[in-house]
Amino acid sequence: MLQVSELESGYGxxxxxxxxxxxxxxxTITSLLGPNGVGKSTFLMTVFGSVTxxxxxxxxxxxxxxxxxxHIKVDKGLTLVPExxxxxxxxxxxxxxxMGAYLKRAQQYREExxxxxxxxxxxxxxxxxxxxxxxxxxxxxxxTVARALMSKPKMIMLDEPSQGLAPLLVQHVFExxxxxxxxxxxxxxxxxxxxxxxxxxxxxVYVMHEGRIKAEGTPEDIKSSDEIREAxxxx
Amino acid sequence: MLLxxxxxxxxxxxxxxxxxxxxxxxxxxxFGVLRIVNVGHGAFIMVGAFVxxxxxxxxxxxxxxxVPVAFVVGLGLGFIFYYxxxxxxxxxxxxASLLATFSIGILLEEVIKLIFGSEFRGYNWALPKxxxxxxxxxxxxxxxxxxxxxIALILYLWFNKTRAGTAMRSVxxxxxxxxxxxxxxxxxxxxxxxxxxxxxxxxxxxxxxFIPVGINPYMGGSYTLKAFVIAVLGGxxxxxxxxxxxxxxxxxxxxxxxxxxxxxxxxxxxxxxxxSFLMLLVILLIRPTGILKGK
Numbered sequence: 253m254l255q256v257s258e259l260e261s262g263y264g265x266x267x268x269x270x271x272x273x274x275x276x277x278x279x280t281i282t283s284l285l286g287p288n289g290v291g292k293s294t295f296l297m298t299v300f301g302s303v304t305x306x307x308x309x310x311x312x313x314x315x316x317x318x319x320x321x322x323h324i325k326v327d328k329g330l331t332l333v334p335e336x337x338x339x340x341x342x343x344x345x346x347x348x349x350x351m352g353a354y355l356k357r358a359q360q361y362r363e364e365x366x367x368x369x370x371x372x373x374x375x376x377x378x379x380x381x382x383x384x385x386x387x388x389x390x391x392x393x394x395x396t397v398a399r400a401l402m403s404k405p406k407m408i409m410l411d412e413p414s415q416g417l418a419p420l421l422v423q424h425v426f427e428x429x430x431x432x433x434x435x436x437x438x439x440x441x442x443x444x445x446x447x448x449x450x451x452x453x454x455x456x457v458y459v460m461h462e463g464r465i466k467a468e469g470t471p472e473d474i475k476s477s478d479e480i481r482e483a484x485x486x487x
Numbered sequence: 488m489l490l491x492x493x494x495x496x497x498x499x500x501x502x503x504x505x506x507x508x509x510x511x512x513x514x515x516x517x518f519g520v521l522r523i524v525n526v527g528h529g530a531f532i533m534v535g536a537f538v539x540x541x542x543x544x545x546x547x548x549x550x551x552x553x554v555p556v557a558f559v560v561g562l563g564l565g566f567i568f569y570y571x572x573x574x575x576x577x578x579x580x581x582x583a584s585l586l587a588t589f590s591i592g593i594l595l596e597e598v599i600k601l602i603f604g605s606e607f608r609g610y611n612w613a614l615p616k617x618x619x620x621x622x623x624x625x626x627x628x629x630x631x632x633x634x635x636x637x638i639a640l641i642l643y644l645w646f647n648k649t650r651a652g653t654a655m656r657s658v659x660x661x662x663x664x665x666x667x668x669x670x671x672x673x674x675x676x677x678x679x680x681x682x683x684x685x686x687x688x689x690x691x692x693x694x695x696x697f698i699p700v701g702i703n704p705y706m707g708g709s710y711t712l713k714a715f716v717i718a719v720l721g722g723x724x725x726x727x728x729x730x731x732x733x734x735x736x737x738x739x740x741x742x743x744x745x746x747x748x749x750x751x752x753x754x755x756x757x758x759x760x761x762x763s764f765l766m767l768l769v770i771l772l773i774r775p776t777g778i779l780k781g782k
Contacts, residue, residue, distance in 0.1 A: 302666055326669030338664035340657055351657050354650070355669040396664075403669055 253278040253407055253439045254299070254330075259308035261298040268294040270463040271308065276407070276441050276456075281433050283442040283450045285474075286460040286484060292443040293335050295460070296409045299441075300332040301325055312407070327355050329406035333413060335443075337392045339399065341385025345376055348384045348395050352402025361404050368436065369398040372428055390421040397428070407439040408432070414446050422446065426453045447485040451475060459484045489749075495622030496741040502624065502632040503697055504737020508730035509635035510690035510710060511717040512642060513683035519659040519724035520679035521577055523584045527592025528714050529707025531561065531684055535691020536702045537599055543610040550612055550627070553692045554634060561688030565681030573680055574673075592707065600704040609700035631693040638689065639730045646726075655679055659724055709760075716767045719775075739766070 258271040268291045276282045284292050297303040299310055301322040310318045312330055325331070340348050349369060353362045370377045373394045379387060384395050393413060400408055410429070414422040426449050432438045444450040451457065451471040459467040459480060467480045474480055514528050525531075535557040542548040542556060568591055576584040614626040646652040657665040658675045666672055694710070695702060713736065721732030740759050747755035 300667075302663060321671070321673070322666045323669045323671040326667065331669075332667050334663050334667060338661045338667070340660035340664055342660055343656070351653065351665075351668045354654065354657075358669070399664075400667060403667075 253313060254441065255309075255311040256295075256299060257309045257311075259295065259298055259310070260306040261294060261303050261308075262306070263294075263303070267306075268463050269298060269308075272458075272460060272463065272465045274458050274465065274468075276439060278439050279433065279437060280455040281429060281440045281442060281453060282456045282458070283444055283454040284458045284460055285444060285447050285450060287486065288445060290460050291463040292460055293411050294463075296332055296411050296441070296443055297334070300330070300409060302332075302334075323355070326403055326405075327357055329404065330409075331400050331403050331405045331407075332409045333396050333400045333411060335411040335415065337389075337396055339384045339392055339395050341383065343384060344381050345384050345387070345395055346380040348399050349376070349402050352399035353404070355403060358402060358404040362402070365402045365404055369401050372401070372431060373398050390417050390424075393417065393421075393425070401432070401436075405438065407441070409441045409443070411443045412445065413442070414444065414449065422449055426450075429453060489745075491621060493742065493745045496745045497738055498619065498622050499624070499628075500737040500739075500741025501734060502628055502737070503741065504734040505632045505635040505639075505730075506690065506693045506697065506733070507713060507717055507737050508721075508733020509638055510687065510694060511714040511721070511729040511733055512639065512726040513685070513687035513690065514714045515718050515721065515723060515726045515729040516655075516679055516686065517683035518718065519726070520655055520683075521573070521676055523573065523577065523588065524581070525683070526585055526589040526711065527595065527707075528588075528687060529709070529711035530592035530595040531564070531687040531707070532691040532694060532710045533702075533704060533707040534564070534595055534599065535561070535688035536695045536698075536706065537603060537691075537704075538688065539692045539695045540603075540608060540610050540702050543612065550610075550692055550695065551630060551634070554638075554689050557688040557692045558685040561685035562681045564688070565684030566677065568684070569677050569680040574676070577676060592711075596704045596707070603704065605704055607700055608702045609698070610695070610702075611699075612696070625696075627696040631696040634693055635690075635730075638686070639727065642686070642726055651678065713763060716763045716770075719767055719770050736763070739763075 254276040257273045259269050260271055262268040272295060284295065286292055294303055298305050301320060305318055309316060317325060340351060349366065353359050353365060375391060376394055376398055379391060414425045429440060430453060433440055442450060451474060454471055457469060457471055457474045458465050461484050466484055510532060514525055517523060517525050538557045538560055539550050539553040542553045543550060572587050576587055612627055616623050616625045646656055654670045654675050657668060657670055658672060662672060717732040717736045718729050720735055721728030743762050744755050744759050747753055747758040
């Protein structure tokens with residue numbers, strides 16, 4: 253579904269990514285683990301295109317998309333749920349969801365997507381007329397994920413969806429991610445600091461450190477390697 | 488007697504304020520979407536005024552027709568300056584875009600001076616005056632006021648009801664969020680800058696109705712400053728905030744003029760200008776996000 257090879261990028265003169273390569277198979281949940289500040293978010297933003305790639309190759313559904321602008325990627329079904337709740341605080345929850353279906357391709361499926369979103373997050377239906385900025389942290393996180401689903405994606409990249417949430421909500425987030433894979437058939441690339449929870453929920457794992465991929469394998473492989481767990485995951 | 492004069496001036500202030508508000512919407516739109524402060528704002532108002540003057544004196548075209556003409560000229564100028572200068576500066580440090588818009592302003596002033604010369608000019612749009620009891624209002628000012636309100640309403644509807652307008656709002660709210668929804672942010676930047684400049688030129692047309700002989704290549708400066716005060720009053724990123732900020736500013740300017748005129752030995756007009764800067768300072772100190780915005 254997605255193949256990234258030797259990606260390099262950064263901010264100004266500062267290089268953050270040092271040629272990490274990953275592969276995400278269709279219909280799976282793949283996670284990218286590692287402590288804070290190792291370039292995981294930059295990796296997702298570079299794949300999405302909000303950070304410009306310096307070199308490397310991004311292939312999505314067999315097509316090179318390395319330098320395509322973000323709105324074309326969203327139109328092709330690849331979207332990002334950015335870290336830190338980038339929602340439209342001055343718009344209502346409903347308006348936020350409708351913005352998710354902004355593109356013409358997504359507009360056709362608007363009602364259908366809305367139904368799906370409400371079935372995953374019934375709370376959002378109740379909150380429809382409220383301003384998104386007035387919601388609790390967990391509800392805001394739901395809005396950003398739901399908004400991404402409204403764009404009728406094939407693949408979603410989630411950046412720290414459990415960040416700052418209470419343990420019970422974290423569990424709900426991971427359950428929802430599982431549902432998105434099982435019921436909707438989405439492919440998911442997940443970036444997380446919460447190694448425990450993501451190891452339990454994913455099909456394949458990459459471990460990132462200082463902008464490089466240091467290890468990869470099934471969750472079982474990663475869990476059974478004391479070296480990886482101690483060196484990179486702090487488990 | 489004084490109260491009557493005050494009421495009359497306040498009414499005039501409201502009429503002028505609506506035009507001030509409209510003349511600030513372009514500045515707020517550009518700042519809201521691109522986060523760029525257009526220091527050359529007043530120069531674009533000046534160009535709008537010259538468009539009006541030229542259409543009227545050379546071709547005999549009514550200033551009312553000049554409004555859409557100036558808007559279209561502004562769109563064109565906006566796209567030209569966006570693609571030649573602004574586009575590269577969006578992610579640059581603020582100083583770069585400040586200098587760029589400042590020099591665009593100077594460029595416009597000098598080009599207009601080359602063409603039209605630097606003396607003060609005006610045009611004589613002979614329209615009747617209407618007596619409202621407390622004050623006498625030239626019909627041209629009334630047209631300017633109504634025109635401003637109509638333009639503000641159109642902008643409001645366009646922002647809230649159209650797809651392109653909603654995309655712009657989403658960028659104002661959160662650029663990163665707009666990107667993940669599939670909004671073509673680069674195009675929104677270009678359109679917003681062009682529309683902002685178009686609105687500013689159109690406001691220049693309306694403002695000429697308040698300055699019968701005040702059209703001059705360097706007239707823009709004082710409007711830039713007023714627009715800053717109004718934009719800050721209205722919360723900087725909201726064009727409608729700016730519109731209401733303009734109403735408040737017009738009221739304060741005209742109201743204080745009446746009161747300052749009571750102080751012997753004082754030139755009231757100079758004091759109103761002082762007051763507007765005092766307001767800017769005070770607002771920035773107490774509520775930098777604007778008086779009229781909830782947040």
